[in-house]
Amino acid sequence: MLRLERVSKRFDNGYLALQGVDLAARPGEILGIVGGSGCGKSTLLRLMCGLVPPTHGRVWFGGTPITGPRPEIGLVFQEPRLMPWLTVAENVQFGLHNLPRAERAARALQALERVGLRQFADALPRELSGGMAQRTAIARALVTRPSVLLLDEPFSALDALTRADLQSHLVDIWSDERPTMVLVTHDIDEALFLSDRIVVMRGRPGAIHAEFTIDLPRPRIRTSPQFQSWKERLLAALHAAINGEATAA
Amino acid sequence: MSANESIIEGVRPVAAAHQQPGPRLAALRGWLRAATGLVVPAVLAALWELAASFGWIPAKLLPPPSAVIDTIRALVASGDLWTHMLATLHRVAVGFGLGVVVATILGAVTGYASCVRRLLDPTIQGLRNIPSIAWVPLFILWFGIFETSKVLLIAVGAFFPVYLGLSSGIRDVDRKLVEVGRIYDLSAWALIRRILLPAALPAYVVGLRSGLGLAWMFVVAAEMMGASEGLGYLLVDGQMTSRPDVIIASIVMFAVLGKATDAILVRLGAGVLSWQDSFKPQG
Numbered sequence: 001m002l003r004l005e006r007v008s009k010r011f012d013n014g015y016l017a018l019q020g021v022d023l024a025a026r027p028g029e030i031l032g033i034v035g036g037s038g039c040g041k042s043t044l045l046r047l048m049c050g051l052v053p054p055t056h057g058r059v060w061f062g063g064t065p066i067t068g069p070r071p072e073i074g075l076v077f078q079e080p081r082l083m084p085w086l087t088v089a090e091n092v093q094f095g096l097h098n099l100p101r102a103e104r105a106a107r108a109l110q111a112l113e114r115v116g117l118r119q120f121a122d123a124l125p126r127e128l129s130g131g132m133a134q135r136t137a138i139a140r141a142l143v144t145r146p147s148v149l150l151l152d153e154p155f156s157a158l159d160a161l162t163r164a165d166l167q168s169h170l171v172d173i174w175s176d177e178r179p180t181m182v183l184v185t186h187d188i189d190e191a192l193f194l195s196d197r198i199v200v201m202r203g204r205p206g207a208i209h210a211e212f213t214i215d216l217p218r219p220r221i222r223t224s225p226q227f228q229s230w231k232e233r234l235l236a237a238l239h240a241a242i243n244g245e246a247t248a249a
Numbered sequence: 250m251s252a253n254e255s256i257i258e259g260v261r262p263v264a265a266a267h268q269q270p271g272p273r274l275a276a277l278r279g280w281l282r283a284a285t286g287l288v289v290p291a292v293l294a295a296l297w298e299l300a301a302s303f304g305w306i307p308a309k310l311l312p313p314p315s316a317v318i319d320t321i322r323a324l325v326a327s328g329d330l331w332t333h334m335l336a337t338l339h340r341v342a343v344g345f346g347l348g349v350v351v352a353t354i355l356g357a358v359t360g361y362a363s364c365v366r367r368l369l370d371p372t373i374q375g376l377r378n379i380p381s382i383a384w385v386p387l388f389i390l391w392f393g394i395f396e397t398s399k400v401l402l403i404a405v406g407a408f409f410p411v412y413l414g415l416s417s418g419i420r421d422v423d424r425k426l427v428e429v430g431r432i433y434d435l436s437a438w439a440l441i442r443r444i445l446l447p448a449a450l451p452a453y454v455v456g457l458r459s460g461l462g463l464a465w466m467f468v469v470a471a472e473m474m475g476a477s478e479g480l481g482y483l484l485v486d487g488q489m490t491s492r493p494d495v496i497i498a499s500i501v502m503f504a505v506l507g508k509a510t511d512a513i514l515v516r517l518g519a520g521v522l523s524w525q526d527s528f529k530p531q532g
Contacts, residue, residue, distance in 0.1 A: 029521040051431060069434045081429050085447045094434040094443075126526035144433075 040206020344403025360419025414456020
């Protein structure tokens with residue numbers, strides 16, 4: 001579906017953010033990408049949606065190389081990034097510029113229904129709480145019906161309760177429509193709760209350190225012993241990735 | 250309960266509306282608040298009137314408010330005030346409009362396209378630093394002493410703040426919002442129209458207000474350099490005929506008109522900027 005082929009990214013200032021990354025998201029799965037800060041995981045996501053071009057290697061969407069943003073790939077940022085002058089419904093419609101007005105409005109309401117914000121369609125972003133704003137951003141990404149949804153630490157700015165709530169919500173949306181999701185996070189718990197597969201990254205330069213297939217049944221119970229033992233395995237891998245980086249440097 | 254809390258619980262914040270006083274009381278309170286601004290001028294006028302009546306200031310050079318009001322009344326009665334006011338308003342409107350149109354186009358282009366900015370902005374900034382009155386002799390030479398040179402001078406005055414406000418406003422737009430536009434693959438024009446202009450609107454409105462202020466300044470300069478009507482002409486006329494009351498009357502008219510047109514801009518601005526989540530102290 002979405003595939004990185006020996007991708008490296010060097011920024012204009014000479015910093016090598018990613019080196020030789022091979023990674024593929026399988027259709028319909030949730031792929032988690034975890035790593036310490038500055039390991040290039042956000043850059044990876046920006047490469048996947050065509051916001052930045054790779055220095056070496058290719059990013060493929062199906063059989064075509066990605067050269068820029070495209071409607072089949074949606075992105076949810078770390079912050080909601082809503083237009084403060086547009087209402088919630090107008091924000092959700094933002095990416096639907098080629099459709100007739102009535103169709104846009106109908107799809108926006110549908111997407112808002114999906115994230116439980118239908119009654120806030122006419123509110124302005126300033127009236128929303130952090131969690132509601134991020135739900136609006138998710139609705140904005142879903143409304144174009146992307147086959148791949150990329151999420152860049154989407155819940156990291158929220159409080160623990162809201163975060164857990166939105167994570168469950170995301171699983172619901174995913175089980176209904178089964179889009180491919182790629183989730184970048186530094187939160188092991190979040191990755192484990194959501195992902196079918198988790199990739200642990202090491203940094204400087206960013207590369208894939210380890211890959212795990214998470215066989216936990218859904219819905220996942222965070223307090224279950226299996227969940228906890230997975231958590232320990234992942235933490236160990238993450239520590240190894242970070243320490244390996246320190247000794248190499 | 251704050252509006253925020255009610256939203257978290259999933260209830261539209263209608264409760265706030267009930268706490269507001271009735272519409273008539275609210276209107277009265279609004280007028281009283283606006284009238285706060287009149288206290289200082291009223292007190293100053295009263296002191297001035299007293300000082301004149303006690304003979305502390307020479308009424309010949311500084312006529313008291315009552316004399317100024319009489320003069321304004323006489324000007325209204327003869328219809329002269331309307332003629333002069335309309336002439337001045339017309340010049341300000343045309344000059345300001347012209348300046349705003351050009352400034353908006355150039356500001357938008359230089360704000361959006363760095364190559365155009367590198368090409369044009371240094372020149373525009375250079376021109377901006379020329380004292381505007383320095384253009385007067387040249388404009389008279391080029392366009393004569395009639396309307397064209399006056400309107401152009403006003404347009405020049407209004408141009409720079411509007412240009413600066415829009416151009417820097419666009420460049421200051423949050424990169425993160427622009428990135429949203431890129432994700433949805435907006436064309437350059439759509440990006441300008443749907444993200445850059447709305448986001449730069451607050452800075453643009455501030456630019457428009459200072460541009461209008463300068464337009465009023467320049468209309469005086471333009472009308473003092475030779476005009477047969479207009480409030481600026483009235484100023485010069487008052488000087489020629491040794492009528493300080495006429496001079497003060499036209500100064501007062503400038504203050505009233507300038508404040509009124511600015512208030513209109515503020516109103517229009519508040520209408521299009523109501524989405525702003527800004528600090529507005531209560532009371």
